[in-house]
Amino acid sequence: MDALTGNITSEQDRWKYLDKIRTRPGPNTNRQVFDGSNVVEYMSKMRVLVIGAGGLGCEILKNLSMSGFRDIHVIDMDTIDVSNLNRQFLFRQADVGKFKAEVAAEFVMKRVKGVKITPYNCKIQDFDEDFYMQFQLVVCGLDSIEARRWINSMLVNMVDEEVEDTYKPMIDGGTEGFKGQARVILPTVTSCIECQLDMHAPRAAVPLCTLASIPRQPEHCIEWAHVIAWENEKPFPKLDNDDPVHINWLYQKALLRAREFNIPGVTYSLTQGVVKNIIPAIAATNSVIAAACCNEALKIASNCAPFLGFPDNNYMMYSGNDSIYTYTFKHEKKDDCPVCGNLARELTVDPTWTLKELVDSFATRPEAQLKKPSIRAEGKTLYMQSPPGLELQTRPNLEKTLVDLGLEERQEIGVTDPAFATVMFKFKLKFAIK
Amino acid sequence: MTEVIATQTPPLLHKPSDKERKYDRQLRLWAASGQAALESANILLVSSGAGVVGVETLKNLVLPGIGRFAIYDDEKVNAADLGVNFFVDESYLGKPRARALTELLLELNPEVQGDWYPNGEVKSLEPLISNDEAPAFTVIMYTYPIKPEYLSLLESYSQKHKTPLVAIHCAGFYSYFQINLPGPFPIVDTHPDETATTDLRVLAPWPELITFAEELTKDIDNQSDHEHGHLPYVVILLHYLEKWKTHHDGKVPSTYKEKTEFRSIIQAATRTTNAEGGEENFDEAVAAVLKTLVAPSLPSGLKEVFDYEHTDPDEQKSDFWIIADAVKKFYEEHKCLPLPGKVPDMKAQSEVYIKLQTIYKTKARKDAAEILETVRATPGGDKVDPAEVDLFCKNAAFVKLINATGGGKISSKADRLKEVYVYHSPHTAQEVANDEMAEMTLQPLSLFPIYLALQPTSHRVDLNSPPIKAEKILEEVAKLVSDADKNEKVIDAAGEVARAEGGELHNVSALVGGMVAQELIKIITKQYIPIDNTCVYDGINSRTQVLRL
Numbered sequence: 001m002d003a004l005t006g007n008i009t010s011e012q013d014r015w016k017y018l019d020k021i022r023t024r025p026g027p028n029t030n031r032q033v034f035d036g037s038n039v040v041e042y043m044s045k046m047r048v049l050v051i052g053a054g055g056l057g058c059e060i061l062k063n064l065s066m067s068g069f070r071d072i073h074v075i076d077m078d079t080i081d082v083s084n085l086n087r088q089f090l091f092r093q094a095d096v097g098k099f100k101a102e103v104a105a106e107f108v109m110k111r112v113k114g115v116k117i118t119p120y121n122c123k124i125q126d127f128d129e130d131f132y133m134q135f136q137l138v139v140c141g142l143d144s145i146e147a148r149r150w151i152n153s154m155l156v157n158m159v160d161e162e163v164e165d166t167y168k169p170m171i172d173g174g175t176e177g178f179k180g181q182a183r184v185i186l187p188t189v190t191s192c193i194e195c196q197l198d199m200h201a202p203r204a205a206v207p208l209c210t211l212a213s214i215p216r217q218p219e220h221c222i223e224w225a226h227v228i229a230w231e232n233e234k235p236f237p238k239l240d241n242d243d244p245v246h247i248n249w250l251y252q253k254a255l256l257r258a259r260e261f262n263i264p265g266v267t268y269s270l271t272q273g274v275v276k277n278i279i280p281a282i283a284a285t286n287s288v289i290a291a292a293c294c295n296e297a298l299k300i301a302s303n304c305a306p307f308l309g310f311p312d313n314n315y316m317m318y319s320g321n322d323s324i325y326t327y328t329f330k331h332e333k334k335d336d337c338p339v340c341g342n343l344a345r346e347l348t349v350d351p352t353w354t355l356k357e358l359v360d361s362f363a364t365r366p367e368a369q370l371k372k373p374s375i376r377a378e379g380k381t382l383y384m385q386s387p388p389g390l391e392l393q394t395r396p397n398l399e400k401t402l403v404d405l406g407l408e409e410r411q412e413i414g415v416t417d418p419a420f421a422t423v424m425f426k427f428k429l430k431f432a433i434k
Numbered sequence: 435m436t437e438v439i440a441t442q443t444p445p446l447l448h449k450p451s452d453k454e455r456k457y458d459r460q461l462r463l464w465a466a467s468g469q470a471a472l473e474s475a476n477i478l479l480v481s482s483g484a485g486v487v488g489v490e491t492l493k494n495l496v497l498p499g500i501g502r503f504a505i506y507d508d509e510k511v512n513a514a515d516l517g518v519n520f521f522v523d524e525s526y527l528g529k530p531r532a533r534a535l536t537e538l539l540l541e542l543n544p545e546v547q548g549d550w551y552p553n554g555e556v557k558s559l560e561p562l563i564s565n566d567e568a569p570a571f572t573v574i575m576y577t578y579p580i581k582p583e584y585l586s587l588l589e590s591y592s593q594k595h596k597t598p599l600v601a602i603h604c605a606g607f608y609s610y611f612q613i614n615l616p617g618p619f620p621i622v623d624t625h626p627d628e629t630a631t632t633d634l635r636v637l638a639p640w641p642e643l644i645t646f647a648e649e650l651t652k653d654i655d656n657q658s659d660h661e662h663g664h665l666p667y668v669v670i671l672l673h674y675l676e677k678w679k680t681h682h683d684g685k686v687p688s689t690y691k692e693k694t695e696f697r698s699i700i701q702a703a704t705r706t707t708n709a710e711g712g713e714e715n716f717d718e719a720v721a722a723v724l725k726t727l728v729a730p731s732l733p734s735g736l737k738e739v740f741d742y743e744h745t746d747p748d749e750q751k752s753d754f755w756i757i758a759d760a761v762k763k764f765y766e767e768h769k770c771l772p773l774p775g776k777v778p779d780m781k782a783q784s785e786v787y788i789k790l791q792t793i794y795k796t797k798a799r800k801d802a803a804e805i806l807e808t809v810r811a812t813p814g815g816d817k818v819d820p821a822e823v824d825l826f827c828k829n830a831a832f833v834k835l836i837n838a839t840g841g842g843k844i845s846s847k848a849d850r851l852k853e854v855y856v857y858h859s860p861h862t863a864q865e866v867a868n869d870e871m872a873e874m875t876l877q878p879l880s881l882f883p884i885y886l887a888l889q890p891t892s893h894r895v896d897l898n899s900p901p902i903k904a905e906k907i908l909e910e911v912a913k914l915v916s917d918a919d920k921n922e923k924v925i926d927a928a929g930e931v932a933r934a935e936g937g938e939l940h941n942v943s944a945l946v947g948g949m950v951a952q953e954l955i956k957i958i959t960k961q962y963i964p965i966d967n968t969c970v971y972d973g974i975n976s977r978t979q980v981l982r983l
Contacts, residue, residue: 010513013512013513013514013517014513014514014516014517015517016513016514016517016937017484017514017517017518017934017937017938017939018517018518018937018939018940020606020933020934020935020937021606021607021933021934021937021939024933026606026607026929026930026933027925027926027929027930027933028926028930028974059944062520062944063940063941063944066517066518066520066940066941067939067940067941082452082455082456083455083456083458083459085456085497085543086456086457086458086459086460086497086498086499087459087460087497087498089493089497089542092541093544111520111523112520113516113524177463178463178952178962182976210781214664214782214783214784214787215784216779216780216782216784216787216788217779244449261784261785261788262784262785262788263784263788268449268450269450269454269458269461269462272458273462278458278459278462279459280459280460280462280463281459281460282459282460282463282494282498282952282955283493283494283497283498283948283951284494284495284498284948284949284951284952284955285948285952286948287490287493287494287944287945287947287948287951288945288948288949288952289948290944291941291942291944291945291948292941292945292976294941294944295607295939295941295942295945295973295976296976298939298941305607305973305974306974306975308976313975313976316976316977318978320949320952320953320956320962321625321962321963322624322962322963323963323964323965323966323980324949324952324953324965324969324978324980325978325980326976326977326978328975328976328977
């Protein structure tokens with residue numbers, strides 16, 4: 001240890017700047033809820049869960065550790081890939097192949113003395129309510145809508161109105177290129193991820209007939225190779241998006257098809273981008289969004305300043321493409337939200353549809369986005385995806401029309417999906433003949 | 435078994451290099467050209483105060499692979515740094531902070547070079563930036579508080595070498611940063627939204643396009659459902675426009691009423707007796723009417739370029755301005771911009787779509803060739819890269835000029851503050867007055883009070899001096915903008931600045947470090963559009979505002 005200073009850097013010296021803000025009220029602090037004398041102690045005991053140890057996750061772990069949180073847990077099932085190194089700054093070339101959560105936790109603990117980070121190299125779905133109940137705050141840096149929806153429904157369903165500790169604020173960040181968003185969800189109090197789902201409409205799929213017979217864009221050729229050629233030829237038992245040999249096979253197929261139709265622009269990089277649905281990502285944007293999330297975490301934990309989610313604004317949109325533009329607003333809670341609302345959501349359907357058409361439509365509706373829905377209607381099971389026995393029994397219903405199945409206008413149906421085990425999506429049918 | 439299959443796989447035509455794999459996610463944003471610009475960039479950070487925002491910015495530039503950086507910082511690492519700065523650790527206590535920051539930053543990317551100052555050889559800022567042998571800095575950034583003598587050194591360097599200068603100030607929940615560009619800063623590769631770039635010229639088709647559309651539609655009513663359902667929507671629009679013109683004295687639909695009427699005509703022409711009960715291509719045509727039937731006009735960004743009056747003769751001889759002048763000549767002659775040549779995807783047979791694409795591309799090449807000819811005839815135009823002309827033609831409608839009015843002279847800090855007071859007072863007063871209006875109209879509140887409240891601490895370098903009081907801050911603000919000290923928002927902001935006592939909050943510095951890094955990437959790569967010229971951040975309400983100051 002340096003002889004000049006010794007190793008006695010007191011905690012007060014070390015957190016000097018932070019404590020000026022979190023332990024002393026400012027002009028904007030709500031003094032009714034703020035107790036500066038208790039903040040340091042409270043925050044050091046608070047247990048915070050970070051979901052994702054990738055681009056946002058690395059930043060979040062750094063920021064929380066530098067904000068006075070001492071007991072942090074992090075979940076990520078992924079291992080480190082070389083393409084992470086341009087932004088996931090806790091990882092080095094030598095870490096490629098190791099678990100993200102583990103490497104990130106170890107790095108931050110080594111750099112910031114006194115912080116404890118517990119890594120979990122697994123999926124969020126591997127844990128149950130008891131696990132999530134131990135945290136006081138959840139910060140998400142995820143790249144999939146599905147995972148966000150899962151944890152959102154978990155946290156909303158955990159709320160017991162009588163028990164204050166069951167309300168777990170969730171802070172969620174997301175980025176794409178120079179753009180991103182940070183939002184705060186107070187389960188059952190503010191609008192939730194499911195309420196906001198239509199803001200993340202799935203990309204419109206290219207019609208199969210375009211792929212099969214009239215390709216025009218390089219992407220059409222790549223999708224053809226991906227969806228049709230691969231299925232027909234099965235060059236390898238299972239497509240692995242991360243295997244360059246597999247991507248190269250698709251690239252070569254796409255290239256041949258593009259030549260046949262005189263379509264320019266198929267490249268290896270584009271092939272990889274289309275097949276893996278790659279979203280451009282840079283350190284700078286992750287830095288903005290992760291810090292916006294952790295700034296809210298500090299304010300929520302300490303009450304040292306008003307935070308998003310209360311009373312009005314709960315969502316910040318950020319765009320850096322053309323100058324810098326942020327839009328901070330209140331996203332309204334939806335009474336017919338399948339996760340946090342009480343009312344069934346109206347669902348416009350064509351009564352002449354078969355049940356199969358209804359089932360398929362759930363995947364593409366921006367407000368539903370359910371890939372494997374099972375459907376019940378007031379006491380009747382119409383279609384079940386699993387178990388296999390029940391699937392077999394209900395399968396004949398798929399060919400029947402909604403009318404034939406006895407469904408009526410204004411009738412409520414319940415939809416479940418294995419991706420959201422705890423949620424029953426309630427819909428009220430509205431008939432409209434196309 | 436796997437081996438047999440593997441040998442059937444054709445060899446990689448283009449195996450991505452290690453670097454391409456590492457930088458894949460960013461190359462999709464700024465391509466190899468942007469990456470090359472980053473890799474040749476050399477950035478100087480002059481850091482002081484709590485010293486976080488500067489290193490957080492550099493982190494976001496080292497990761498994507500800038501060429502090199504240098505950090506100048508007089509401070510030694512102390513205990514308080516450990517609680518706010520991630521790029522120091524216990525082993526550096528008492529050692530130069532510039533060294534800690536540099537060494538820990540360099541761990542992030544082995545391809546980046548970095549130096550720290552003052553060191554054994556270079557003992558102060560002056561020799562560092564007056565060394566003409568050393569490679570020039572691409573951008574200089576400094577963080578407040580800063581010694582006034584350092585600031586004037588940096589400003590004169592910036593003026594002499596035409597180097598962009600970035601100032602950053604963070605205190606508690608508040609921050610602003612300001613970019614001083616040395617002159618007008620044009621950007622061609624602005625990356626507009628894909629949907630905005632469609633320019634199909636259906637109101638002014640050229641002979642090849644007309645012939646193509648006529649060919650495809652000459653027997654439109656007797657076409658099979660398959661043929662009819664695969665006419666590209668551009669062709670549908672052209673066909674019904676011709677018909678419309680014959681009934682309207684050769685005029686195209688121009689008013690909203692006429693356009694909706696025209697839209698109904700196309701809607702009515704959709705076949706519904708086919709198997710699908712409708713036609714996707716006609717739906718596309720209907721949806722395109724209002725966006726596509728727009729008379730050409732000169733976009734404001736390009737107008738600013740065309741109207742720009744040069745004060746610096748050297749500037750005028752740059753490639754950008756030579757091309758801009760040629761495009762202006764083209765515009766004056768043809769009353770339209772060069773065709774960008776991109777055709778959006780639309781329902782069509784592959785072969786027909788490719789032909790249509792070729793017609794647009796050929797016309798775009800012809801326009802670009804005409805502009806290149808003008809460029810070549812201009813003094814100095816013989817060295818211009820044709821690829822630059824092509825890029826300009828493709829993006830002409832979205833070309834943007836930043837800092838069109840400012841630039842040139844950068845005065846000393848003291849003079850600049852006076853300038854703000856003398857020249858910007860009306861503007862300043864206006865910003866503050868708008869705020870009173872905003873409360874009534876519920877417009878987002880101005881963040882200018884935050885900028886004002888941060889000014890008085892710009893040079894309070896010694897963090898151990900007694901903390902500045904809110905009253906003192908207001909007193910100083912009143913010297914800049916009289917009566918601003920009575921504005922409630924300014925009073926609040928002064929209270930927040932005083933609360934921080936010159937300290938940074940890690941999150942705020944990380945956030946602002948992200949924004950500044952985005953801006954530097956835009957300036958270095960000359961892609962996307964940088965701010966013009968000041969961005970204020972409010973971490974209490976999670977908002978930003980860009981102001982021209």
